[in-house]
Amino acid sequence: MTNPLLLRVLQGETTARPPVWFMRQAGRYLPEYRALRATTPDFISFCLTPEKAAEATLQPMRRFGYDAAIVFADILLIPRALGQEVWFEAGEGPRLGAMPSVEAMRDLTEGAGEALKEVGQTLSLVRAALDPDKALIGFAGAPWTVATYMLDGEARSIGKGERATARTYAYADPEGVDALLAVLVEATAHYLKMQADAGAQVLKIFESWAEGLPEDLFERLVLKPHKALVRRVRELGVTVPLIGFPRGSAALAERYARETEFQAVALDTACPLEIGRRVQAIKPIQGALDPLLLRNGGAGLDRRVDQLLEAWGQGPWIFNLGHGILPDVPIAHVEQVLKRIGAQ
Template sequence: MSDPQAPRLLRALAGETLERPPVWFMRQAGRYLPEYWELRAKAGDFVSLAMNPEMAAEVTLQPMRRFPFDAAIVFADILLIPHALGQKLWFEAGEGPRLGPLPAVAALADQVEASTERLAPIAETLARVRAELEPERALIGFAGGPWTVATYMIEGRGSKREAARAFAYAHPDELDALLDVLVEATARYLVMQARAGAQALKIFESWCENLAEDVFERIVVRPHAAIVEKVRAAGVTAPFIGFPRGAGALVEGYAEAAPVEAVALDTQASAALGRRLQAQGKTIQGALDNLLLREGGPAMDARVAQLLAQWGDGPYIFNLGHGVLPDTPIEHIARVVERVTGNRVKAAA
């Protein structure tokens, strides 16, 4: 039994079944809020905003003022690690991230220690948020999964990941070396986040689709296990949430092999899959469709009720199967949070 005074999210991550599940949303801070765009305009560009602790803390806290979320997640980006390792990063308006040519792996490896120092503004953001956030609300730190980050580094942009998967087959040794660098940099980054105030840590592996089982085990499961082991070796005890989005039938193998306390499930996860993971001792998180959240209406209400009914009697965290879309109406988020928490949202307009 965990501490009854601990934040609801941490109690769920410790394996408790609560009278209602904790709720937070991936990408709950950001593009769907008008106050975010006001601050983004002042920052000038996304990277400048993410690396400005005062502004990033404000963005992190904006949704916490509107909604009774049980946890805040630090406003940052999974591609700050390649940026800190020396690969050029910028964001094209309306198109997303762009990265410069992939540096030599040896050159990236030489920058691992320096990369943690360059990401120190994220630690300051976390410290600022933790100082202002109520003690009953948890603070989540995060990083991208090494494979997902590598796909952007290899391809230079978001895509269908075909070139990155081809690279994985054609250049396995080079990919493994790149993943090793990212494991080390990511572990250091997460240790820094935990020491700055993050009470839970999440690994976002956003692009697990179409990976063969042996490849998935090599480039997703092993790196995740290595990150957790390195973080634990540094004395950090914060629980981990692993998110192998798109892994499908491979999720159960991930849950068995990756030493994470919770597994985040995407939209396609079945009720039976979630219950099996709970029975194996894992807390589960997810899996409301972000498109359904955007559309709202009776179908959204029904799905929320269904998720609560099918998973609510085991350790469960209510969340989405992917991040909040930028054109999601604020009132839809308010309605879902109200239905999960039973608390009326007054600041949804």
């Protein structure tokens, strides 16, 4: 049986070259994606049309031969499964309607996987078409990150980049926010189980808004829910490896690696190389090229790739960006990186 390079690293192996995939590798920087996306104006509908979402997932695999495909979906499908209206405004991003009561959402948690069964259908289609030596990744937004959107709603207030509304709720109504996080842990666990059952070989948890949290809030809003989520996923019988991504956690990434049961920790763009080495001494790591440098290209891009290879290449490491690929990244720059690390 084929053991994809990515899975070998997640098992703790140091490979001759790091496996590589890019966050948001399916998306607007690809002309074939833009053509496909134009066939369905509504983004949520596009995500929940398995044939189109599968095609979007496979497009970068055909073009670049990444070591892993990540299912094309969105972290804000979970609020939709819990009864909150979600839509995307062109050029502005996500918008959410009024949040249902925690009690009403609690009744929907066990059905979250079934409510989003189209994502499972997408995974099954991709797995059937994907080369056996390529890994298939499923994902979900982490409870706190999803909660920030649910609490912020339209998120048009000053300080939205710091999720100011949600953070204020976390201070002003700790019991209410903790209850929401518990609902999201349960719903997300069932959603992830559905993805694993549909063929996902790896599951990634995106905590996009761990940034800027003081340590006590980080412990309460990130560490505690992540521990609970991993525990609940395992209770549901899921055995595939899990990657946690506490974006913006800085020095707390090391504590995160020690205290959670993820098989690997994804590091963001700002993570110092030395902290990455310390985390790597605990478990495999993923990251952390700057998407802006990828867009810029040139000799500076080569130098940074070489720095990352020198710093982290002697241990279990998945080469990736420190955040999602930008829509205006030249395809030639992606090819430049893949050649530099020996993946093309």
